[in-house]
Amino acid sequence: MTQVTLIPGDGIGPEITEAVKAIFAAANVPVTWEEENAGQTTFDSIGELIPATLIASLEKNKVALKGPITTPVGKGFKSINVQLRQMFDLYSNVRPAKTTKGVNSRYENVNLVLFRENTEGLYAGLEMWDERLQISDSIARITRTGSEKIIRAAFEYAKKHGCKKVTVAHKANILKSAGALFLKVAGEIAKDYPEIQMEDKIIDNMCMQLVMKPEQFDVVVTTNLFGDILSDLCAGLVGGLGVVAGANIGDNMAIFEAVHGSAPDIAGKGIANPTALLRSAIMMLHHIDLKDEANRIEKALEATLANSAECTGDLGGKASTMEFAQNIIAKL
Structure with a gap:
């Protein structure tokens, strides 16, 4: 037991x-x-x-x-x-x-799994308030270690379940440091899984693609805030x-x-x-x-x-x- x-x-x-x-x-x-x-x-x-x-x-x-x-x-x-x-x-x-x-849905043949980094990003709790200027700053902490763990978990899941593709959702075109690190780590880890295709999509395009043709996705991996949003979006698809x-x-x-x-x-x-x-x-x-x-x-x-x-x-x-x-x- x-x-x-x-x-x-x-x-x-x-x-x-x-x-x-x-x-x-x-x-x-x-x-x-x-x-x-x-x-x-x-x-x-x-x-x-x-x-x-x-x-x-x-x-x-x-x-x-x-x-x-x-x-x-x-x-x-x-x-x-x-x-x-x-x-x-x-x-x-x-x-x-x-x-x-x-179960009522607008779609057929959706079968995907989302991996969301769960402990850092914009949910790391690194917020600062400047009373004088009335400015609030929130820091999106992305670490190499955190990125490696969630991305490898996604690839391992894909390997175990015979999935053909892992999609990395990011905003590296704007987040030149944090977003770029996540994407760079994904590219490095993907080399350990040559049998699995890796693709990357900018987060706004990812949202559009999910509502246009969600059946194209297999395993999706992303950072904390993006994953929070995408996970509910994906639930809405099914x-x-x-x-x-x-x-x-x-x-x-x-x-x-x-x-x-x-x-x-x-x-x-x-x-x-x-x-x-x-x-x-x-x-x-x-x-x-x-x-x-x-x-x-x-x-x-x-x-x-x-x-x-x-x-x-x-x-x-x-x-x-x-x-x-x-x-x-x-x-x-």
Whole structure:
């Protein structure tokens, strides 16, 4: 049995977490959950956004599944997601985007994976405020080491999964230092993978190409801010944030997460769609080499998504969160 840290989050987080737990139990997945929490829920109860017990659990288990978490707004708190990524050097934010039968989309045959550098860039927190001149400066820190790690992770993924191309999205034409470094490192690493084509696209053209012909892309790698924007764009190509998985992966730890918000407006109503968290959990199973269980659950999920009547309201059905989970369980 593999022990996994489970972070339900808040809002709809506990509801979709229960759905995933039910599906895992029905599929006899050899995983045990060690439940800890973070965010608004723990702040209200014990005055801590990231409790020491959660950190200890993550350090012990090295793998976690996380629901959506609310960081209190307007109180000067740094994003909990960003803190966890930087605390454990989870430098790879991995976001697959694939069209699914039954899920409404303007596109067909989209099947790409985005690798977003997760710890530096404009999210490094290097900001300065000049009160006298009323000027705010934010520094986009790009390091050779950080670039090497995320770009190599993208190429290794492409090699492992038989992908033919890695696209490097950048702004080296304007960012003559930071952008150029990222692109230069990509060119160097690409030489280690002669069987994989490397191409580079300036970020504005990349956005246009994604909405014109997204099926041309395979694996995409980019810096933190660009990746944050592109990852949601890619989710929009295949049905939205409610149906895509996400993972934050480092050398020694991985946190798999639903990338959508906590949706407090529908919390407690039992109507939330658990697909994003379930797909993240399926990614987690692949990560810990439970591939048979992952494939079995994925097939049951896709069979259910293909029939909108068995899905939650956002997918065109009338099923509750747990009814949707039971429909998936029936297909295991």
